Amino acid sequence: MNLIDRMANLDRRWIFLMMGLAVGIPIIVIGITGKTLPEEPTPLAQAAFDVLDDLEPGSRILMAWDFDPASEGELGPMATSFIRQCAQKGHRMYFIALWPVGAQMIRSSTSRVIGGYYPDLVYGEDWVDLGFKAGNEAVIKTIVTDFAQYFPTDARGTSVDAIPMMEGISSLANFDAIVNASAGYPGSKEWVLYAATPLKKPLIVGCTGVQAPQMYPYVPNQVQGLLGAIKGAAEYESVVNKWVRSEQMLDALESGGITEPASSELAARFAANPSEASTWTTEAAAAAMSPEAKTRLIELASAPTPGIFLEAQRRMGPQLVAHLLMIGLIIAGNAIFFATRRRGGSQ
Amino acid sequence: MNRQQLTLLSIVGIFVILLVARAFTGNGFGRIYVERGDASFVKVEVPVLDTPDGEEAEGKADGVRWTWVDASSDEAVDFAKAESPRAAWESVTPVSPRVYFEATIANEALQAAAETAYAGAMTGVDLGTALETWRLALLEKANAVAAGKAQPAVEVNWAALRTAGFTRKTSISAKAGGDFTASLDAIFDAARATGESDAETTFVVADGRGTVTTTADDVVPAIGLSWSRTIGLWLAAIFTLAIFSFLYKDNPLYKTAESVVVGVSAAYWMVIGLWDMIVPNLLGQLAPGFVQGNLIPGLAASDPNWAYLVPAIFGALLLMRLAPKGQYLSLWTLAFIVGTTAALRMVAYIEGDFLSQINATIAPLYQEVVNADGTVNGYSSFWASVRQITLVIGVLACLTYFFFSVEHKGAVGKVARVGIWFLMITFGAAFGFTVMGRIALLAARFEFLFDDWLWLIDPMNQRSAAVAVSCLF
Numbered sequence: 001m002n003l004i005d006r007m008a009n010l011d012r013r014w015i016f017l018m019m020g021l022a023v024g025i026p027i028i029v030i031g032i033t034g035k036t037l038p039e040e041p042t043p044l045a046q047a048a049f050d051v052l053d054d055l056e057p058g059s060r061i062l063m064a065w066d067f068d069p070a071s072e073g074e075l076g077p078m079a080t081s082f083i084r085q086c087a088q089k090g091h092r093m094y095f096i097a098l099w100p101v102g103a104q105m106i107r108s109s110t111s112r113v114i115g116g117y118y119p120d121l122v123y124g125e126d127w128v129d130l131g132f133k134a135g136n137e138a139v140i141k142t143i144v145t146d147f148a149q150y151f152p153t154d155a156r157g158t159s160v161d162a163i164p165m166m167e168g169i170s171s172l173a174n175f176d177a178i179v180n181a182s183a184g185y186p187g188s189k190e191w192v193l194y195a196a197t198p199l200k201k202p203l204i205v206g207c208t209g210v211q212a213p214q215m216y217p218y219v220p221n222q223v224q225g226l227l228g229a230i231k232g233a234a235e236y237e238s239v240v241n242k243w244v245r246s247e248q249m250l251d252a253l254e255s256g257g258i259t260e261p262a263s264s265e266l267a268a269r270f271a272a273n274p275s276e277a278s279t280w281t282t283e284a285a286a287a288a289m290s291p292e293a294k295t296r297l298i299e300l301a302s303a304p305t306p307g308i309f310l311e312a313q314r315r316m317g318p319q320l321v322a323h324l325l326m327i328g329l330i331i332a333g334n335a336i337f338f339a340t341r342r343r344g345g346s347q
Numbered sequence: 348m349n350r351q352q353l354t355l356l357s358i359v360g361i362f363v364i365l366l367v368a369r370a371f372t373g374n375g376f377g378r379i380y381v382e383r384g385d386a387s388f389v390k391v392e393v394p395v396l397d398t399p400d401g402e403e404a405e406g407k408a409d410g411v412r413w414t415w416v417d418a419s420s421d422e423a424v425d426f427a428k429a430e431s432p433r434a435a436w437e438s439v440t441p442v443s444p445r446v447y448f449e450a451t452i453a454n455e456a457l458q459a460a461a462e463t464a465y466a467g468a469m470t471g472v473d474l475g476t477a478l479e480t481w482r483l484a485l486l487e488k489a490n491a492v493a494a495g496k497a498q499p500a501v502e503v504n505w506a507a508l509r510t511a512g513f514t515r516k517t518s519i520s521a522k523a524g525g526d527f528t529a530s531l532d533a534i535f536d537a538a539r540a541t542g543e544s545d546a547e548t549t550f551v552v553a554d555g556r557g558t559v560t561t562t563a564d565d566v567v568p569a570i571g572l573s574w575s576r577t578i579g580l581w582l583a584a585i586f587t588l589a590i591f592s593f594l595y596k597d598n599p600l601y602k603t604a605e606s607v608v609v610g611v612s613a614a615y616w617m618v619i620g621l622w623d624m625i626v627p628n629l630l631g632q633l634a635p636g637f638v639q640g641n642l643i644p645g646l647a648a649s650d651p652n653w654a655y656l657v658p659a660i661f662g663a664l665l666l667m668r669l670a671p672k673g674q675y676l677s678l679w680t681l682a683f684i685v686g687t688t689a690a691l692r693m694v695a696y697i698e699g700d701f702l703s704q705i706n707a708t709i710a711p712l713y714q715e716v717v718n719a720d721g722t723v724n725g726y727s728s729f730w731a732s733v734r735q736i737t738l739v740i741g742v743l744a745c746l747t748y749f750f751f752s753v754e755h756k757g758a759v760g761k762v763a764r765v766g767i768w769f770l771m772i773t774f775g776a777a778f779g780f781t782v783m784g785r786i787a788l789l790a791a792r793f794e795f796l797f798d799d800w801l802w803l804i805d806p807m808n809q810r811s812a813a814v815a816v817s818c819l820f
Binding site: 013019028031032034071072074135141153154157159161208210212221222228230231307310311315319322326 | 620
């Protein structure tokens with residue numbers, strides 16, 4: 001049996017092993033070194049960010065977490081970044097789930113982001129967990145006109161009448177935007193058909209790779225921002241991370257006496273290139289800043305991004321290697337096919 | 348068992364033995380640590396300040412409402428009475444292993460420092476000054492021993508000392524010498540000689556903090572291993588590997604894991620359906636008083652809504668599928684479900700999919716993109732127009748391919764051929780997205796195994812890097 005025959009009859013378990021190594025080794029390397037691949041946002045990821053960024057602080061955002069642990073690897077990083085942007089911007093977040101395990105996903109992502117990095121946000125005033133409701137698209141169809149019918153209490157059993165941020169919420173029309181992390185049915189398509197289209201509400205969708213091709217036709221009229229699979233998550237994550245760092249440095253600059261518009265320009269510049277911050281503090285333009293403010297600025301510029309906000313970018317390393325392997329296997333498979341056919345083998 | 352199977356079994360066996368041995372030595376791995384505390388709540392009457400004049404909201408009798416609040420909150424201080432209902436239980440909060448490791452290092456540093464010599468002067472000073480001098484000296488020693496790996500703390504429980512009769516102002520004169528523990532005893536012996544205190548004092552170390560107190564029993568470590576959560580983590584890892592084992596070949600481990608997933612999912616769906624749907628949305632409407640009093644205290648009390656008997660009956664009829672006779676009754680409910688779902692979807696699809704998509708396609712082929720200053724961006728306009736033209740060609744070509752009333756020959760055949768190309772590109776993109784999604788899921792499981800279970804990597808900085816790497820050796 002020559003090499004071509006051996007390759008043509010290769011046990012598929014060798015392919016599984018190669019794929020396991022192609023995914024596993026980059027994870028270990030990235031986990032130890034902490035280095036991730038650079039991400040440039042596509043217009044869709046940027047649009048998702050812009051929709052939430054353009055809203056006034058305090059806007060009401062419905063966050064629909066329609067996924068389960070099976071798709072947490074793809075959608076978890078999106079959910080984390082959605083919450084981070086809303087929390088940093090000061091939006092009010094209303095979490096609901098149309099998937100039974102979505103309730104756990106809400107608890108997991110809110111405890112990790114709000115509990116860990118925005119502990120000042122008050123439950124019931126800044127965010128509320130309304131939990132899971134069965135009924136699929138019927139839930140959406142109903143809350144378009146009557147929110148309290150499906151959500152008489154929050155997930156903790158507190159009456160919505162006793163929750164301050166529920167005041168004035170009678171239907172979906174009272175929300176300023178809808179953010180949906182979706183793994184299938186019911187999910188983003190149902191939010192498009194039953195909520196975003198009839199109400200003309202801005203809708204941001206983060207969906208699995210399987211769903212993404214189905215969602216593209218809705219952009220930009222019915223879906224304003226679309227994050228497709230882990231690549232979309234990584235792009236959006238990088239935009240949010242850069243923006244949060246910029247916002248924090250803007251605060252440091254303004255507390256140090258640097259006023260608009262110079263402070264905004266500097267914050268954006270340092271967010272894009274953090275190493276410039278320490279150089280700038282030695283220049284004459286920074287003379288007005290106190291030493292404490294300068295130290296704070298340099299700390300913010302050089303502080304590593306917390307690992308929780310790099311999940312998607314970390315997973316792009318294994319993607320690269322695994323895709324290279326797949327491309328190699330496809331080429332090899334075709335080469336073997338044509339070589340076999342030329343020899344008069346299987347057609 | 349043939350030689351190949353025996354070899355494989357041996358490799359797996361050795362791997363498992365090494366894994367278990369490593370898990371139970373040193374810092375181990377795959378452990379979940381928690382911090383235990385006390386949660387205490389009290390039910391209070393809180394005035395409703397924003398009730399409109401002349402309007403009493405349901406469940407808000409006499410301008411007040413009942414609510415449970417944290418026993419240490421401002422509301423509890425202001426509104427709780429002696430007879431107010433109270434509830435308390437042990438709270439368990441997961442903490443990262445790093446917190447436990449740092450507490451352990453700090454404990455060891457404090458104990459080592461307490462055994463070193465202390466040479467503080469204790470003549471003609473009061474007890475407060477002597478203890479503060481002793482505390483700062485011990486803290487300095489402990490910090491030196493910890494070498495920056497942890498932040499030990501030393502504190503004096505003055506509340507307990509005062510209860511035992513010690514006061515800060517007691518003038519003492521003790522002989523310095525010996526280690527920190529002996530010096531502390533000397534300080535208190537001197538204080539007893541001048542005062543009326545007689546309680547035993549002690550220095551207790553727990554959770555990275557050393558405490559001088561008289562009530563050693565009250566100082567219990569709050570941070571520790573959670574066996575239940577650790578077992579859960581190991582089960583998750585074992586089930587993950589069991590599912591992966593199918594890639595080698597079908598086996599009992601995989602079957603077991605698969606069956607557990609199916610069983611747990613079914614049970615979970617049932618419980619969730621009961622508590623999130625039937626109880627609040629059906630029973631809560633038919634018997635709101637009962638539900639509020641016994642099942643969901645937070646639900647607003649209201650009059651029964653008897654219209655909900657209709658869905659209750661329909662629901663009961665659906666269960667007739669399980670009955671030996673009268674199964675046809677479930678068809679009424681099914682007919683209702685099919686009819687309403689079809690109607691709901693028809694309207695939504697016509698508006699959201701059909702009309703909106705036609706509307707989005709019928710757009711000028713030339714797309715003009717304008718800059719912020721009002722000038723036309725030629726580059727962006729060109730590519731936007733290319734995109735729009737491609738979209739229109741794709742739609743028309745694909746529609747032609749699916750138009751079977753005309754034979755696909757000549758010009759129609761060529762256009763249909765273009766449609767096939769568009770479809771193939773779409774399927775390719777869909778396949779690419781699917782592969783990307785599956786790899787992301789595999790990466791997430793590997794991250795769980797390498798990070799949470801094996802502690803090989805530490806991207807979330809849950810453990811110090813030194814601890815993570817030491818797991819390899």
